[in-house]
Amino acid sequence: MNKTIYMISGPPGVGKSTTSQQLVQTLSKSAYISGDDISHIPVNGRGKPWLCKETYDLTWKNILSITRNLLEQDYDVVIDYVTFPSEVEWLVQQLSNLEYQVVYVVLLADQSTLLNRDQLRPADQQMGERSLVLLEEFKMCSELRERYKLYTQQYSREQLCEIVEDIQHNPRFIWKGERSK
Amino acid sequence: MNKTIYMISGPPGVGKSTTSQQLVQTLSKSAYISGDDISHIPVNGRGKPWLCKETYDLTWKNILSITRNLLEQDYDVVIDYVTFPSEVEWLVQQLSNLEYQVVYVVLLADQSTLLNRDQLRPADQQMGERSLVLLEEFKMCSELRERYKLYTQQYSREQLCEIVEDIQHNPRFIWKGERSK
Numbered sequence: 317m318n319k320t321i322y323m324i325s326g327p328p329g330v331g332k333s334t335t336s337q338q339l340v341q342t343l344s345k346s347a348y349i350s351g352d353d354i355s356h357i358p359v360n361g362r363g364k365p366w367l368c369k370e371t372y373d374l375t376w377k378n379i380l381s382i383t384r385n386l387l388e389q390d391y392d393v394v395i396d397y398v399t400f401p402s403e404v405e406w407l408v409q410q411l412s413n414l415e416y417q418v419v420y421v422v423l424l425a426d427q428s429t430l431l432n433r434d435q436l437r438p439a440d441q442q443m444g445e446r447s448l449v450l451l452e453e454f455k456m457c458s459e460l461r462e463r464y465k466l467y468t469q470q471y472s473r474e475q476l477c478e479i480v481e482d483i484q485h486n487p488r489f490i491w492k493g494e495r496s497k
Numbered sequence: 498m499n500k501t502i503y504m505i506s507g508p509p510g511v512g513k514s515t516t517s518q519q520l521v522q523t524l525s526k527s528a529y530i531s532g533d534d535i536s537h538i539p540v541n542g543r544g545k546p547w548l549c550k551e552t553y554d555l556t557w558k559n560i561l562s563i564t565r566n567l568l569e570q571d572y573d574v575v576i577d578y579v580t581f582p583s584e585v586e587w588l589v590q591q592l593s594n595l596e597y598q599v600v601y602v603v604l605l606a607d608q609s610t611l612l613n614r615d616q617l618r619p620a621d622q623q624m625g626e627r628s629l630v631l632l633e634e635f636k637m638c639s640e641l642r643e644r645y646k647l648y649t650q651q652y653s654r655e656q657l658c659e660i661v662e663d664i665q666h667n668p669r670f671i672w673k674g675e676r677s678k
Binding site: 341 | 529539540541542554558559562563567
């Protein structure tokens with residue numbers, strides 16, 4: 317069977333990490349890439365990826381290199397990061413010499429659910445306003461087709477396995493960009 | 498000035514991470530790679546790098562890719578990992594098209610200091626016997642020249658800045674492998 321890159325996206329606080337970590341556990345040979353962790357490999361001279369193009373480019377180059385190395389060793393890869401369709405397209409283009417499919421899921425929730433979840437996180441990880449800005453960006457993104465969106469406000473933490481099940485088996489999430497295989 | 502890759506090695510518990518993190522803070526454009534973190538990107542199907550060749554190879558491939566990306570964006574790179582001279586040599590060979598120097602330091606301490614420091618770490622990070630095995634491997638390693646070794650048992654935590662100073666400015670740590678630049 318083809319290897320799969322799962323790109324688990326959505327605004328901060330929506331549940332990307334929790335979902336990704338549960339997903340990676342259900343797969344038999346699987347790896348987990350935290351985009352946030354990768355973006356923090358640079359320490360001094362680093363900017364916020366959404367403000368500093370150099371840090372942004374470096375983060376995606378590192379995610380790409382690691383993903384390539386993992387695919388070459390037959391791993392399924394789960395990428396947990398704020399990812400827009402143009403970035404999925406870029407990654408797919410860079411990896412065009414390998415065999416794989418991409419599953420792209422943008423987790424969303426209404427404003428109040430998102431703020432509630434954000435406030436449940438440790439204080440130093442709360443994103444506050446930034447969550448809502450990104451929620452709006454995902455909603456307004458004309459390139460983002462409806463079928464990649466997964467609304468999670470009606471799910472409790474105990475129903476996470478249903479979300480993971482849906483991500484793994486619902487064909488609507490399989491990326492069908494012009495340049496994807 | 499040339500970019501520098503600092504390879505901070507030594508047995509678990511000797512103080513690689515503490516030293517590396519202080520070192521990275523003293524450099525103006527710098528990145529920190531934890532080999533342990535990189536080795537944990539694979540989750541299911543992963544072996545211990547010192548027992549499973551596939552995980553070992555993957556870990557070094559990922560360290561190499563990230564290091565290359567960082568050098569290309571003019572970062573100094575601090576690699577915190579159990580690293581032997583053959584691995585330094587391999588990395589240098591893979592990066593032969595770039596301009597940089599390698600500073601290679603093997604932090605060592607006597608057995609009782611090492612065990613004491615290991616026991617000060619959180620329980621899930623203690624390496625116990627594995628620390629002593631690696632201490633022995635470094636001592637017995639015929640390829641490891643004396644000048645790359647830095648004995649730390651006489652230093653307290655407050656004197657860490659002296660170690661970092663030495664790593665940065667003492668030319669004896671600059672790698673002079675046959676294939677290095």
